[in-house]
Amino acid sequence: MSNAVGYSYLSTLNDVQRNAVTTIHGPVMVIAGPGSGKTRVLTFRIAHLLNSGAHPGQVLALTFTNKAAREMKERIEKVAGNDANKVWAGTFHSLFARILRAEAHRIGYPNDFTIYDSDDTKSVLGDIIKSMNLDKKVYAPGQVRARISAAKSNLITPKAYAANDDLMALDRMDRRPLIYQIYEKYVAKCLRAGAMDFDDLLLQMYKLLYQNPDNVREKYQRQFKYVLVDEFQDTNYLQYQIIKILTKYQGSEENICIVGDDAQSIYSFRGATIENILQFEHDYPTVQTFKLEQNYRSTSFIVEAANEVITNNKKQIQKKIFTEKGDGMKIKLIKAMTDTEEGKRVADTIIEQKNRFNLSNKDFAILYRTNGQSRIFEEQLRRYNIAYRIYGGLSFYSRKEIKDLVSYLRLVVNDKDDEALKRVINYPKRGIGNSTIDQIAQMADDNEVSMWEVLSRIEFNSRAAKSVGEFVGIIKAAKAKAMLSNAYDAAVYIAKASGILSELKSDTSLEGQGRIENLNSLLDGIKEFVEDDEIAEGETTMDKSLAAFLQTISLMTDQDNDAEDQDTVTLMSIHAAKGLEFKSVFVVGLEENLFPSYQSLITQDQVDEERRLFYVAITRAEEHLTLTYANSRYQFGNMRFNDPSRFIEEIGDKNYDPLTIMSNKASSEIKSNPFGEPKLLGNFKTKALNQPLPTVDPATFVANKPEEIKVGQKVLHLKFGLGEVKHIDQSMIATILFEQLADRPEKRIVLNYTKLQIVE
DNA sequence: GGGGGCTATGGGGGG
């Protein structure tokens, strides 16, 4: 083994960093504060492994986000050159998906399995819940999904779930005692559809290694001699078990390096557990630990603020982050009356800072708690002609027109994919309605086959028979085409043959044109994929099939495309911003019920996690940090008043720009709610305070017949209160002015559907 | 049985 000191890149590291990089034998744990050079340590470590004789294909580097993976790959390339793209660096989900695409047949799945996204999952669960005649309100698919996801993340099978007293008691308390049955049916249905959800990418990987068909476990244990895990604090139990199988076995060198920071643990909602860090020291007793405490990113007031905030969390690994970058600027606080004003003031401040500090757009980030907050900032930035880019939110691949074509592609690749089939069987409209679809689904269920099998085998007598035949023909032709050509040619064929293209072209509206553009950029993306000539490690042929393409896109979320080097302001959720840094950062929407989120206010643990999220947010800033909040904002369609976030106080006055405190923080002590009513505590059903719900007593309410309603009458509506009928058109649609509705008093009411009581 | 239009409902973060 070569002597590390000879490598020039090592001289750019501090002592602790260097030790973390050069300790390449045995388990290593790096506790890395924000801005402490964590990514440098990881990438230099990989470079160092390669320089010390490791083959790039032996290195497995696991991250959580595509962004982090991409950045890591780029940086490895800088240090290690071309070998970089042979390193197995990527997200847990994408790397495991890649392995499963080679191995899934060993555990009963097709190698061309479909990846179900959360919409698919919810739709499957919805069907199951319906078929069991359960109430969709009680068994909300989203919540059922969360329970199942948690079970999978903790390696609890449906059987084990049913046998687990705690889980069952909890479900009984929630009046959802049958979740275990839904879970069981869901697993069976996915298997039958040849589909894996996001949790399955981990779970089936675990199964593959655990059940060890054809000694596949040894194969990967041997291959991945060096394992690195980024953001280890965000791993869940299942992920940790997989890591353990890969690195802890008879004769293992246990060359595993985990990097993490307990203070930045922000993913417990998807099962991440801080226990893993504690357990790690127990499972790998020879572990060598390195603490990176020097922050190279931010100036002093920012670092101090972060330190102060985090002391409010009792449970944490002791460390003191420090910086030598000087005091820098104090933190600004902006109080706005409304969410619109908040957007405007942020845009103003960006312009001001650009001029004063000679910054460009790309130096700025606006970070928010929920993606829904982005709209207002977009509008304001557009007004000032400031280029921006939004990450996350409704991603490209979740647009309707994209999902439609992708569903066709999915069905062509895997005809057992019932979710895809249901989406496209009657799109574009070809006369196959719900009852026919229900019938097919029922038959498929009864015979435990896929819907496609029902379609392609059974003659239909119904009116829809001809249309069904047509549909089957389209898909069969497309399947044949896909066998013979690459993904791009196949996709173009399907876009035409399915009728999607002509359907979209017939819509000449502005949105319609946008949809065609989107569809074209999907096709461009496929073309790019086909023409990309980079070959991944472990693959002997270039896989340009539709199946390969579908797999890559199903794991993408943010617009992962190009535009990296453009000069744009970044708008993203705080979760998405983890690991990134900007000269000037705005953390916006600092209000109780928003940040911390109203859903987090129930337990201390959840508030603590929100606080860690805040910690992550403010430590993204290098030189300028601005916190903003609004007295009132539109939330869920209503004006809401929230108090300033508790986090604002926790930073400590000495870190604030005193001018901004005087004008903002002090005045915020005046209660923001002009009505003096109790503040909204996390119940989104509560109506806005300046617009109290009209009270109509249902007990005394007597509805009149629709034909009795006449123009000019005063009428009562159960929800909207008192109104005056302004107009009734031929189709019995009445325009009624409801005096108690402040924002949009005029409503168009279909008389036949609505109960109205004539008052005078 | 299928299509269109209205209303009611629910609403976090990400792979």
Place this chain on the structure above:
DNA sequence: CATAGCCCCC
């Protein structure tokens, strides 16, 4: 504000 569900009409 988007989607699901419902109702009427064809």
